[in-house]
Amino acid sequence: MQELDFDALIVGSGLAGLSAALRLAPTHRVAVLTKRAIEDGSSQWAQGGIAAVLGEGDSFESHVQDTFVAGAGLCAPDATRLVVEQAPECIAWLRALGVPFSFEEGRLHLTREGGHSERRVVHAQDATGAAVQRTLIGVVRATPGITVFEQHTLVDLITARKLGRMGQTCLGLYALDEASDTVRTFRAPHTILATGGAGKVYLYTTNPDTSTGDGIAAAWRAGCRVANMEFIQFHPxxxxxxxxxxxxxxxxxxxxxxxxxxxxxxxxxxxxxxxxxxxxxxxxxxxxxxxxxxxxxxxxxxxxxxxxxxxxxxxxxxxxxxxxxxxxxxxxxxxxxxxxxxxxHYTCGGILTDLAGRTDLQGLYAVGEAACTGLHGANRLASNSLLECMVFAQAAAQSIAAAPAGERLALPGWDDSRVQDADEAVVISHNWDELRRFMWDYVGIVRTNKRLERAMHRISLLKSEIHEFYGQFHVTRDLLELRNLVQVAELIVRSARRRHESRGLHFSRDWPERAAPAAPTILVPGADA
Missing domain, CATH: 3.90.700.10 (Succinate dehydrogenase/fumarate reductase flavoprotein, catalytic domain)
Incomplete structure (x- = not known):
């Protein structure tokens, strides 16, 4: 099948992905891939709002300090200040697009949430994410230069290594088109992963069914570092x-x-x-x-x-x-x-990025919940997530706009000539259920060394089964999601076992005290595989 050629590929249709698409559209041919309908990302589920210093008596310093306190000493100062200081501009951008925020007496109504010392949460009643998403989807659909591919699930990234070339470069990706049941090849010098978190790795979650850690797992397989995966926020x-x-x-x-x-x-x-x-x-x-x-x-x-x-x-x-x-x-x-x-509720860790959203692979960016920018530290402060999406979407778009034109290489098509249709889909559903249950029981709100050891043992068995299944049968969305969830589960457990303390969202009965100094958990492919 002929490859599809664009200037930028964006995987994910939440606030991070759509913001990046709108920022790039005036100068780039953009493809937005989403594995279900464009409306089905996690952003639309956000009820609370977007934190921004807009009220009298509030200050950037206060918002920064509240973020630091919630993050249990692990927030990156440069990322935190960047996000906080750009918040008012982001709210103005959304208002200009037409987002119907709540007003009271002619002014934006600001509410207060846990961890905030001031009222600074801008909202649209109690369905902010849905209001933002509806607005942005309408603008995206009306914007020339943006092509939306619904029902397209990320299979894997295509790197220079796959072509036998030196260097850590992302050249495009493979995506499963469910309408035709074929894997299509997408080529672009720039790819943004805005795939959200991995809440579906747990039995009980506030996340939609799309939150299966696809971007995190694909980036890890492609050679990117991940950070702070042990910090899974459980909404109370x-x-x-x-x-x-x-x-x-x-x-x-x-x-x-x-x-x-x-x-x-x-x-x-x-x-x-x-x-x-x-x-x-x-x-x-x-x-x-x-x-x-x-x-x-x-x-x-x-x-x-x-x-x-x-x-x-x-x-x-x-x-x-x-x-x-x-x-x-x-x-x-x-x-x-x-x-x-x-x-x-929220994956605080993810693909390690810099302040422009760049990952370890040239041409590959990560924004939103899939990324670890350092903003959230060991625990995300309420209503900082939608804000982070917008700030880093803009930063990534600016970095892409300033990048020199890269070489466009012909990419190999997806080879499924040696696989067959799966004969027992029950294997997928059984493994999915087992994974989510033992992650909830062993890697939940309170952890122990023994529970983590048991979880890792079961993950190893599941990984082996799924790898064998993946190699023998045609890919389906269910199989791809399960493959990604098992990989993310391994990253969560591996990170948790390396943190010999209790900090923020990671609470261990075997290591109940906070250790010094505060340091991120960074996993390196190969070294930590």
Missing amino acids: TCLYHPHAKSFLISEAVRGEGGRLVLPAALGGERFMPRHDERAELAPRDVVARAIDFEMKKHGLDCVYLDISQRSPEFLREHFPNILAHCASLGIDITREPIPVVPAA
């Missing part, structure tokens, strides 16, 4: 209900006065003040561990988040989607508390 408050799949209860509910309480049978006691002086406004890692502790102590399936002290009018104005969704399940949040549990 995912709705607990048998018919509620991956529904997040926004951090802003706690920011607006929501209190975490035990069940009525245990007196309905508020418990966060016992765990941290900041109570419900403590950073996410603290709140998630506190909930985990109370659930295990009392043998509970969930705890409760009570915002019923606020007026129904306030809740309808600020949290209409949460109110409506809970009501559809028979929960009236104006009168009763919301059952919640922690769930895997």
